Amino acid sequence: MPGIKKFPIGGTHLPENKDLTTDSPIKWLNAAQSVAIPLKQHLGVACKAVVSAGDEVHVGQLIGANSEGLSARIHASTSGTVTAIEKRVMIDHSATECVVIQCSNAADQQEPGIDAAVPVKGPADAVPEPDEVRKRVEEAGIVGMGGAAFPTHVKLQVKKDTPIDSIIINGAECEPYITTDDRLMQERTAELYRGLDIIRQTVGAQRGYVACEVNKPAAIKAITEEAERWPQLEAVRLDTRYPHGAEKHLIKAVLNREVPIRQLPMAVGVIVNNVQTAIAITEAVDHAIPLTRRVLTVSGSVVSQPGNFSVPVGTPLGDLVTAAGGPTEDDYRLVVGGPMTGMLTDDYGIPVTKSTSGIVLIRPGEYADRSAEVCIRCGRCVSVCPMYLQPNRITTFVRNEMIEEAEEFGVNDCILCGACSFVCPSRRPLLQWLREGKAKSASAAEERRRRNPV
Template sequence: MKLFPIRGGIHPDYRKEQSSERAIVALPLPALLYIPLQQHIGAPAEVLVSEGQAVKKGQMIARSTGAISAPQHAPTSGTVKAVTEIPAPHPSGLAQTTIVIEPDGRDEWAELPAAIADPFSADPQTIAERVAQSGIVGMGGAAFPSAVKLNLGSRFKLDTLLLNGAECEPYLTCDDRVMREHAGEIVDGARIMAHALGVPRVVIAIEDNKPQAIAAMTEAARAFAEIVVAGVPVQYPMGSERHLVQAITGRETPAKKLTADIGVVVHNVATARAVHHAVRFGRPLVARVVTVSGGAVREANNIEAPIGARVADLIAFCGGFASEPASLVNGGPMMGQPLPGLDVPVIKGMSGILALTAGETNTQPASPCIRCGTCVSICPCGLVPVEMAAFIRKDNFEAAARLGVMDCVSCGSCSWVCPSHIPLVHYFNYAKGMINAQERDRRKNEQTKVLAEAHTLRVEKAAEARRAMMAAKKAQAAAKTEEKANA
């Protein structure tokens, strides 16, 4: 298949061999499961259960609220122990409402929605609805509700479903293992999604460093002419949505637009597998494969864990720490988030748990920029990190925005490559937050102004009306007097 080059990028140490040959293992049910109401982009779900209530596996325990949201389901059968606030796997470490379930050990399925008998003759809306009801969100890490992205066919002229199996982050092997072990399920899910989107073509893109996954997927897709499995060059950040679309189709997504605007919808391979489960068996998303790796963990693994298992449970399953980790990461080492602790639960978008040694993180204090320009050459978005960072250091967000800081995808390539160890992405994330806050303030001010103007107008109108009434009364009175005088 003809591929197209993407700009820049880096070649970090992938270190995938730590876990790539470890087959997926199921985590034994932990003592308690913690299911946060917000595991996705959008509005948090709304609790449907109360303390003490018995639930069965797959039963909806919180429903979605609004257009962009996702429901939560019980990962196993048991009792709702509490609905309480506990820290979420978010760098802030802030608490959020979480349903705590005590498993009863029977792992008994609830009565699930019926399988969709022939998904390929089903209405696309039916499939999207099933996906929405099954709580499926993007499993590559972004956790955007998948059903919303399956509805794009009605709004855009689409031609390709691109299944992202690039897994360009170092260490992570969960998608690799899922593709090797469950290729058939992914292919079936992809075909169902393609039908829902109304696209004639499916491309499954996998980085060339996963030859077994490529072979397994090619084999599983052999019977279907509309599916192409494409090996893509090992070049971080190949798995970035827009860059992968460019590599596969040669089309460049315009700034501020979606890939759907240029005819392509991208879903993660694990998401396709979840769609297969939801449509063929009515099973909601209650578990996911997580790579536990890093030099500080005793034994790396790819674990199929129920949503809500604590990170500590997974680490313990891997034999605990071999050494004190210098860094605990949720996701990959390039774009992952720091984990606030071991007590946070596994959520739907968590692809990896990394316990990294100081040698692996190679953190060093920042020294002055020597303007080597490497960040400019490798930026996959064509930005100028060195200049943006200089402006952000001076809190000049306007200038940073003019240079395109809002176009930055935070892939981390510039920070990784910087010889002065300047935390460039940290600057950019800070600037994005500040610019967004300024934008919110500006909108709020504008709204206040509009409301204030409306208020003034209303007051004026009322005064006008009163004056008019007074004048009318006066006129009436005058007319009466005149009448009397005439009489």
């Protein structure tokens, strides 16, 4: 098919399993009893609580902020009483300070979503001044909702020496099972384009793109039709290939620009934003709604009613499983995030954050059983690596504590997509070892700095 774009080398095809939820409209979900809202849901420093135990809070109220360093504000996602400010275990095994809120009655939880009576702004409507946009985005506590959780108001701060000409909305959603962006592109298309246009005008870019893989025909149809209303925005169809959602590969596919290693998309004049982030920007800028909820997919082969839900931040994972009708079998594993890059857990109390894209319940037969066998040097990990690395060799170095060699072969350039582990016929946990390698490289660098302070 002409007009379908893709990155040139590497990548792999995954079993998509999106048909489970692609047609399920987003359901509004309220917190069942209590939420635990982490004070750090972003890249940077943690927020300090501005409420204390015993306080009554209402939905959308500021509960955490930090003026020093990189951070993003935190708001109450439900009305109720703060019962505690305590450390809870997160999905990355860190213990993070959380504001625990006991919900009041159900009616008070209702956040004022976008009033259906107020039309979404279109191409003719003005966008506030860049500084005003950044201020509203900062006040709403918006972060990148694709996973990295980088504070968005900082991302919209353009440096003079690196002008931005293009904005790409990342609707590739290449993780199997997850249909969050898929549904949002179908249901909230106008807000998505409005958000993209706000970003575009704020950073002074000429063009904006909404890119989506062709395995989501309904979403493609919606964004292509909507694009006709917006002269400077367009929809881009991507081939279905993992990892198209990786920022640098998305840019390569859409604009054929290669981001130099260790540099940000800014270096080639591009900013990439997540679908949901763009919608959150519309809500914040046009309607002054803070980011307190997110849409996520609850799916998997053992979920009785898989679906897409809009849930308050801080909702425990257990509530989501319950909302989806619970598991149909006893033997399954719970993955937070997509099955490729997500984390496995058995702690149902872990709260949803602003960057949780979904939870997936995986059946053992499907599960990547890690009984690693010897490497037969087939080179499939090398051929699928979208970064053109040699995962086989790097992991050998990592396992033999040869960190300098691992660095020389680019362990720090790995984007942790897991394509290598997925295809490895010997089922070697390459991604695990690559993570280890990055961590060891970071601590080695730390050690060097400690010994030779500049």
